[in-house]
Amino acid sequence: MKSYLKSPSARLLALTVATAFVLPALAQAQTEVRWAQWKGTEVGQEFMAELEAAFEAAHPDIDLVAVDSPFTGFHDRALVLHQAGQLPDVLMIQVDWVAEFADLGMIEPLDERIAAEPPEFFANIPETFHTTWRGKQYYLPLESGAVALYYNTDLFEAAGIDGPPATWDEFAETARQLTKPEEMQFAVTGTLATEPPTNMTYEIYPLLLQAGATIIDPETNRAAFNSPEGVAAIEWYVERINKDNISVPGVLSNGEREKRANFASGNIGMMFEGPWGIAIQKQLNPELNYKIAPLPTGVTDGTMVRGSLNTITSQSENKDAAWTFLNWISGPEGIEMWSKGTGGFPARTDVSSQDWFKEQELFQAFVTQMARPNAQSPFLVMPNAVQMNKIMTTEIQNIVQGTKTAQQGLDDAAAQWNEIFAAAN
């Protein structure tokens, strides 16, 4: 019997028709999970592809699509996508946006899903990231980190300083020794630039905590940093900047970018920075000799914890599949792969306690710092952290310029914060 399929063109036609039917069917068998994030450009598309492949190998029924867009403007784009009803299934956010996005109804609480997991799943996520908003857990961390003290070992050695300062007094003394303006050498880069207002993370908020001040009173849910302790912290800071002149000039226009570039240049003694700074320093100046220590202690310890978090959006049509991804990426396997591949600080204690991570010497100060008292992330309980940080930045700028006293500036900031708290209730 003569087969029609013997002719090449007929075969091609048959193949095309068959493919056209089969391919969509295959695609339909997989659920698509879209993950909007800003990490792709930072960690490289190659690693992102490996991550997608690893997840899909474990969950063949899900097609993970990592949608990358740059960090600048990410917050605004998320708002616009929400308005347009186009939010992806999983949305990466910063600690500053949790309350804001939750109140706008953009992201879903995860409490029930977390409760259905074995207890060790959530227990191994650092305590700071158990902070809820209006009693609900809206996020899981992907990477985390506390602010610690980077110090240039060459400059310390040249100045005859034994080791990193452990207390405020030692810090002030060390800073004075390291400051040599005639050689363009300074102890720190004071960072009080207006944009981005995340600058408050590194100097001001940790100092307030170390002085024994409370940033937000958990009982009344109101600003509490304008206490005598808070005022003392800011006065101490202003004295270092204005009297000891320990900072590179331009404190009110220096931001994170300047701080990192200055430290990498090798003539800045110390820098307040999170673990994400290690990869940045490696890129800026791989030759730089530096070590990292916990922050100096005042009356007590204190640091700021930040992180990149993942959330499930309320507009997601595949919330179960989105949770499968979140569960994997914030589980031991995902966090380990992420940390190894990107150099990010693992957001799970069962990963940060593994041997391969303990061998990474530079990261150990952060482990110590996270375990000390007052490793806080107040951003998670601010109704609008971006705006509140900006208010604080402006008032600290006023204090450093001398247009307001520390008490006046902090009182004014507290009053504005309390208006925001009152409006949120």
Added chain:
Amino acid sequence: MISFRQRYRQELLALSFLWPSLVILVALLVYPLAEVIRLSFYDSNLMTETWAGLANYRRLSGDPLFWQAFWQTVLFTFFSVAFHLVIGLALALLLNMRINSLFQSLARGMLIVPWLLAPTVAGMIWVLMLAPFGVINGMLNGLGLIDAGTTISWLGDPSTALGSVTAMNVWRAFPFFMVMLLAGLQAVPRELYEAAEIDGASLARQFWHITLPQLRGVITTIVLLDSIWTFRAFDPVFVMTGGGPAHASEVLPTVIYFDGFQKLDFGYASAQAVVMFVVLFVVSAFYMRRSMSTAG
């Protein structure tokens, strides 16, 4: 009796050609404008919209930050446009002189470069130049204008921040004035100058009575355009100072952006945007009338 179609044949034909552009105009211009005006009467945070009447306008009339930003925007615009005009005109006059044509085209090509840069890129370059240990302080040091060892923090000092941003904006956009004015100068008939020379008019009088009146149309147009562009410029300020320190370089576009996208206070941000629109509209209308009456 003629039918509707016959009667309005011309208009219908015109409309059939025009409708695509009208649709685009309505979608991109009229709708957003109407929406901003509508929002300005509401209290809106993306989640809820409640009717607020004139509350947003009452609030901004008593908001010191709004008025500070408003006057700073006026200063920023005035000085930017004034310097654009002075520098642009001076360079255009120089380039219009009978000089070596190779030098002329080379200079014209070089001087246009700042205009080719995106405002953000130009802003970043100036941030580096104005840094405490940057080129500008180095030059001032070298010239002996400031003591060795002192550093001026141009962007970090409230008294110099707005001026520094204005300087960057002047540098970036003067080539536009230069090119437009040069084109205008080249269109001035030579005979006018020759006649004036015969009558014994000095160079200054020639400039005052021939050059300036002949350039009036061009100047009106570019000053109008530049005022509008500068008044609503967001990127130079945002990139260079973020409006700081302590709001010292805040302008209306940055205030509106922060109120809208950081505070999520879209109603209030819209009210401020409407005020800004009214100012720009009045300025445009004034200049348009002037330029039309001159043309007529």
